[in-house]
Amino acid sequence: MTVMKPEDRFKAVVLSVVQNLKPAVVQGRPEVEKRYDAMMPVFLESAQKRFNELSDAIASIYASNFTAEELREIIAFYHTPTGQKLLARQAVIAQQSMTAGQELGRAVMKDVMQQMNDHAN
Numbered sequence: 001m002t003v004m005k006p007e008d009r010f011k012a013v014v015l016s017v018v019q020n021l022k023p024a025v026v027q028g029r030p031e032v033e034k035r036y037d038a039m040m041p042v043f044l045e046s047a048q049k050r051f052n053e054l055s056d057a058i059a060s061i062y063a064s065n066f067t068a069e070e071l072r073e074i075i076a077f078y079h080t081p082t083g084q085k086l087l088a089r090q091a092v093i094a095q096q097s098m099t100a101g102q103e104l105g106r107a108v109m110k111d112v113m114q115q116m117n118d119h120a121n
Helices: 006-026 030-049 051-065 068-078 081-120
Strands: none
Touching: 006 030, 006 051, 006 081, 030 051, 051 068, 068 081
């Protein structure tokens, strides 16, 4: 967990989710936006306090899926230049993946709505 730094990736994902949720929650209502903005530091502080729990949970997951030797090999990989590049770019990759998933979800919903409209006629 020390090499992988899951807290850093989780922080980036949490911040992205918070930013992406805001328009859906606020829906153009200034009073809601004001409360949302006021609560975000509280939410982020609460999430920050739980990052160690995340590291412990992820360590358990890895331990249940890999042998000690495999974990040593994974750690060795993360110490290589490519492993370091992967670690450095994981937050960006996660964000881009989330955006791609959201776009796919919107496309699927558009297709479903179109099919529903076609069947209604």
